[in-house]
Amino acid sequence: MDLIADRGRRVTVEELNTSKLLAHAAEQARERKYEDMLIVDCDAHHYENENFGEILPYMENDVLRQLTMSGRAKGRHSIVPGQVGYQDMGGRVTRYPLRMTEKTEPGKLRDVQLGERWMDAMGVDYSCLFPTGMLNVGLHPQKEMEVELCWAYNRWLTERVLPENHGRFYTQLALPLSDPDASLRQVETFGGCKGVTGFMVTTVRTLPVHDNALMKVYRAIEERGLSLAFHSGPNWGEPVFRGCNRFISVHALGFSFYNILHCTNWVINGMGERFPKLPVIWIESGLAWVPFLMQRLDHEYMMRPSEAPLLKKKPSDYMRDMFYSTQPMEIQDMEALECTFRMINAETQLMYASDYPHWDFDLPSTIYDLPFLSEKAKHNILGGTAARIFKLPPRNEKQKANLIKYGNYTAG
Amino acid sequence: MAEQFVGRLSEFVDGSRQIVKVGKAEIGVFRHEGEFFAYSNYCLHQGGPACEGLIIAKVEEHLREDKTSMGLYFSEKDLNFVCPWHGYEYDMKTGECISDRKLKLKRYEVVQKGDDIYVVA
Numbered sequence: 001m002d003l004i005a006d007r008g009r010r011v012t013v014e015e016l017n018t019s020k021l022l023a024h025a026a027e028q029a030r031e032r033k034y035e036d037m038l039i040v041d042c043d044a045h046h047y048e049n050e051n052f053g054e055i056l057p058y059m060e061n062d063v064l065r066q067l068t069m070s071g072r073a074k075g076r077h078s079i080v081p082g083q084v085g086y087q088d089m090g091g092r093v094t095r096y097p098l099r100m101t102e103k104t105e106p107g108k109l110r111d112v113q114l115g116e117r118w119m120d121a122m123g124v125d126y127s128c129l130f131p132t133g134m135l136n137v138g139l140h141p142q143k144e145m146e147v148e149l150c151w152a153y154n155r156w157l158t159e160r161v162l163p164e165n166h167g168r169f170y171t172q173l174a175l176p177l178s179d180p181d182a183s184l185r186q187v188e189t190f191g192g193c194k195g196v197t198g199f200m201v202t203t204v205r206t207l208p209v210h211d212n213a214l215m216k217v218y219r220a221i222e223e224r225g226l227s228l229a230f231h232s233g234p235n236w237g238e239p240v241f242r243g244c245n246r247f248i249s250v251h252a253l254g255f256s257f258y259n260i261l262h263c264t265n266w267v268i269n270g271m272g273e274r275f276p277k278l279p280v281i282w283i284e285s286g287l288a289w290v291p292f293l294m295q296r297l298d299h300e301y302m303m304r305p306s307e308a309p310l311l312k313k314k315p316s317d318y319m320r321d322m323f324y325s326t327q328p329m330e331i332q333d334m335e336a337l338e339c340t341f342r343m344i345n346a347e348t349q350l351m352y353a354s355d356y357p358h359w360d361f362d363l364p365s366t367i368y369d370l371p372f373l374s375e376k377a378k379h380n381i382l383g384g385t386a387a388r389i390f391k392l393p394p395r396n397e398k399q400k401a402n403l404i405k406y407g408n409y410t411a412g
Numbered sequence: 413m414a415e416q417f418v419g420r421l422s423e424f425v426d427g428s429r430q431i432v433k434v435g436k437a438e439i440g441v442f443r444h445e446g447e448f449f450a451y452s453n454y455c456l457h458q459g460g461p462a463c464e465g466l467i468i469a470k471v472e473e474h475l476r477e478d479k480t481s482m483g484l485y486f487s488e489k490d491l492n493f494v495c496p497w498h499g500y501e502y503d504m505k506t507g508e509c510i511s512d513r514k515l516k517l518k519r520y521e522v523v524q525k526g527d528d529i530y531v532v533a
Contacts, residue, residue, distance in 0.1 A: 021496065024459045092466050094496040360498060363458050 016098035022121035028365045029123030036398040040386035043283050043325050043353035044127040046111040058152035081139040086247045093359045112165045118356050129169045135233045138205030147182040150174045162195035172198040172229045180213040187220045197390040198227030203258040204235050210269035222278040229281040232259045256289040270310025272318040281323040288330045291343045320345050325353035327362040338372045347377040351386045384408035415530040434533035448522035450531045451507045456515050460497030467493045
């Protein structure tokens with residue numbers, strides 16, 4: 001197919017091949033000997049909308065299932081709330097327009113094959129698989145549809161996808177947070193499934209995450225030794241962003257905005273005191289917002305402790321108890337980045353994420369090449385900390401030795 | 413310094429490009445408005461194949477004298493090539509990253525011998 005640019009220029013590409021596209025990433029992996037260190041990508045994606053034909057039959061309610069499947073047959077694809085967006089940058093990020101040209105082998109799930117291609121190229125051993133469009137499920141106007149879609153996706157992922165890739169994909173399953181009872185049922189149903197390491201709040205929503213009705217959900221996750229992730233996203237429809245005229249503005253602010261909102265409520269309402277053993281992970285907001293929020297909340301808490309009486313230490317101390325994914329890591333000012341790493345205790349609290357195949361993905365070299373990191377910090381951030389939290393085993397003896405060396409070997 | 417054959421002038425259509433390997437170097441050779449430009453194929457951002465993506469005119473925003481915006485336009489003179497990994501854009505004629513012109517792709521010399529085009533690396 002031709003990628004059409006301006007002024008008659010055409011880039012003719014026969015087909016997308018992820019391995020070929022990422023050949024330079026594979027070079028980096030070889031040069032840096034990534035095979036010796038366990039690398040965990042705690043945020044990668046697939047396009048679950050391409051699999052709705054398989055997912056939607058798992059919906060439990062006969063009427064809602066018929067409604068969505070009938071709509072698909074007639075070409076109406078608005079099952080999950082969509083948004084205006086230009087992730088492909090007018091075709092400049094070529095894997096978007098070329099995506100459907102990539103060939104895969106019959107008999108094995110396409111999403112699994114594509115995932116293994118990028119993981120192998122980057123030198124990634126394990127990836128936490130998240131959906132793409134479903135990250136907007138919290139915007140669905142029907143609570144019951146949010147519940148049904150999460151249920152169907154979670155069944156499909158645990159029954160069809162995860163068993164096909166020999167444990168290299170793991171996941172934190174989407175919660176229908178608008179319905180606490182349904183969320184609890186999904187934790188009880190899927191919490192013990194192989195490859196499920198926790199649950200995920202899609203943060204593109206404004207409901208209070210500290211609502212009393214949700215405490216049983218968090219408790220159930222904590223009791224099972226699982227984790228809770230907050231995965232962010234942009235939303236041009238959010239009233240505060242309606243004044244933005246460019247996607248870059250909405251994207252740059254939106255991912256951080258929702259995690260700032262929910263993290264503030266989480267910290268100020270003492271959730272760290274209520275669930276001290278629950279690992280909480282803030283995903284895909286970059287890192288620059290974390291020192292900002294630490295300073296803002298600490299500053300106000302010193303004057304207004306009566307409004308956060310559950311806290312026994314400063315808000316930033318609770319934030320340092322939680323975990324953060326690296327991507328999209330703001331790397332333009334190296335001194336600011338080093339300060340950020342210090343403020344969040346990156347050596348124990350930060351976990352590498354690629355976000356592949358989305359447009360602003362980060363390779364493992366974004367961490368490996370940082371000039372201010374110790375060897376221990378590199379190993380921990382690139383995979384050791386995730387191996388410890390998600391109980392992921394090494395894939396070879398050198399990885400095992402490094403996990404033991406840095407105190408991250410728990411899956412033996 | 414080694415010379416690597418890139419292609420024949422008569423077959424190197426204006427607006428097209430070739431990717432060649434010279435030792436460990438990977439080089440993108442472009443023909444644009446009759447001239448040849450050759451740059452490292454490793455993006456200065458994360459090492460993506462900088463020369464293998466879209467070739468597209470630079471986007472400009474035009475202002476009126478009273479500073480109001482007339483909107484977005486494609487440039488009539490400036491052409492960029494774009495790294496397909498993340499969208500880093502490079503000026504075709506200089507190899508400068510248009511977001512920060514202090515960043516420049518390594519440039520290679522292109523030599524024409526009769527109908528043959530070589531890159532020197």
